[in-house]
Amino acid sequence: MLAMFLGALDQTIVATALPTIGRHCGNLNDLSWVVTAYLLTGTAVTPLYGKLADIHGRRVLMLTAIGIFIVGSAACALAPSMTALVLARGFQGLGGGGLMALAQTIIADIVSPRERGRYQGYIGAVFAVSSVGGPVLGGFLTEHIDWSLIFWINLPLGLVALGMTSSVLRRVPFHPRKHRLDVIGALLMMWRRWRFCSHCRGAAGVLNGSRRKSACCCSPPRSCGACSRGGWFQRANSSCR
Numbered sequence: 395m396l397a398m399f400l401g402a403l404d405q406t407i408v409a410t411a412l413p414t415i416g417r418h419c420g421n422l423n424d425l426s427w428v429v430t431a432y433l434l435t436g437t438a439v440t441p442l443y444g445k446l447a448d449i450h451g452r453r454v455l456m457l458t459a460i461g462i463f464i465v466g467s468a469a470c471a472l473a474p475s476m477t478a479l480v481l482a483r484g485f486q487g488l489g490g491g492g493l494m495a496l497a498q499t500i501i502a503d504i505v506s507p508r509e510r511g512r513y514q515g516y517i518g519a520v521f522a523v524s525s526v527g528g529p530v531l532g533g534f535l536t537e538h539i540d541w542s543l544i545f546w547i548n549l550p551l552g553l554v555a556l557g558m559t560s561s562v563l564r565r566v567p568f569h570p571r572k573h574r575l576d577v578i579g580a581l582l583m584m585w586r587r588w589r590f591c592s593h594c595r596g597a598a599g600v601l602n603g604s605r606r607k608s609a610c611c612c613s614p615p616r617s618c619g620a621c622s623r624g625g626w627f628q629r630a631n632s633s634c635r
Contacts, residue, residue, distance in 0.1 A: 395497070395516060395517075395520060396521055396551065396554060396555040396558060397456065397459075397460060397493045397496070397497050397555045397559065398493060398494060398497040398498075398517065399520045399523070399524060399551075400463065400493060400548060400552060400555055401463070401490050401493035401494050401497075402520055402521050402524035402525075402528075403524045403527075403528050403531075403548075403551075404432075404463075404467075404486075404490060404548060405432075405490075405524075405528070405631050406524050406525055406527075406528025406529055406532070406542060407528040407529070407531055407532035407547075408428065408429065409429075409528075409529055409531040409532065409540045409543045410529045410533040410536060411532050411533070411535075411536040411544050412425055412429075412584065413425075414536045414541045415428065415476075415541050416476075416477070418541065419475055419476040420476075421475075421476040424476050424477075424480065425476075427476075427480045427481060428476075428479060428483055429483075431480045431481070431483040431484035431487065432483045432484065432486060432487040433487065434484065434487065435484045435488050435545065436487035436488075436490050436491035437488035437491065438491070439487075439488055439491040439492065439493070440491040440494070440495050443455055443459065443491065443495050443496055444496075444499065445590055446494055447496060447499060452496060452499060452500050452503065452563060453559065453560070453563035453564065454495045455484075455492060455496055456497075456500065456559050456563065457490070457556060457560060458489075458492070459489045459490075459491075459492030459493055459496060460489065460493070460552055460555055460556050460559065461489070461556065462485070462486075462488050462489030462492075463486060463489030463490050463548065463552060464489075464552040464553070464556070465485070465489075466482055466483070466485040466486025466487070466488070466489055467481035467486060467545045467546070467548035467549060467552070468470065468545070468546075468549065469485060469486070470482040470483055470486060470542075470545040471542040471543075471545035471546050472542075482627055498517070498600050500563065501517075503519070504530075504547075531544075531547075532544050535547070546625065553603060559590035561592075595626060597631075612613065
């Protein structure tokens, strides 16, 4: 549950800090990639974690995912530029993609079917708390201390989750299964998602540009009308001279 809370909190705590991060890095145009890079890599590796967990065990893969997530959080907090932050968020997504999937897989392994409904309620409570508390905590840390703390806060939580996972899952029996990893499919999934996000961003830019153009050229009672009247008066005065 703590690992799931760690992944859910990171998806909501960053949102309120994005304007401050953009001003700090001096790059507001690429700000959306702070979220998109995390989603791209997380989406690509989520099915791979399920396959690898069947091959190597839940405990090993969960510890790996938490470790990658912690290292990625530290890299995000220390990022000196927007490019470095986007790359660090992509690396963080490699670990975050396994937190959700593996947590639910482990619950299905160790919890009986009769009690799984109760744990579904716990999962709903985790997402409710992270959805409400994440933006509030992110805004407070960004406004009163520093934006990097939204990533540094993942380190103590991640270390606690690392210790609990290592000790509890050691007692869970492991039955290895053979699977074939679809790495090409995961890369194609990430590429298609990147292409989709790029097209959406380009379409948004074209739409904003057309709106600005229409606002300037299709509203004669205000700005453009004043410009045309000013030009008419100027031509009239010059002809009289």
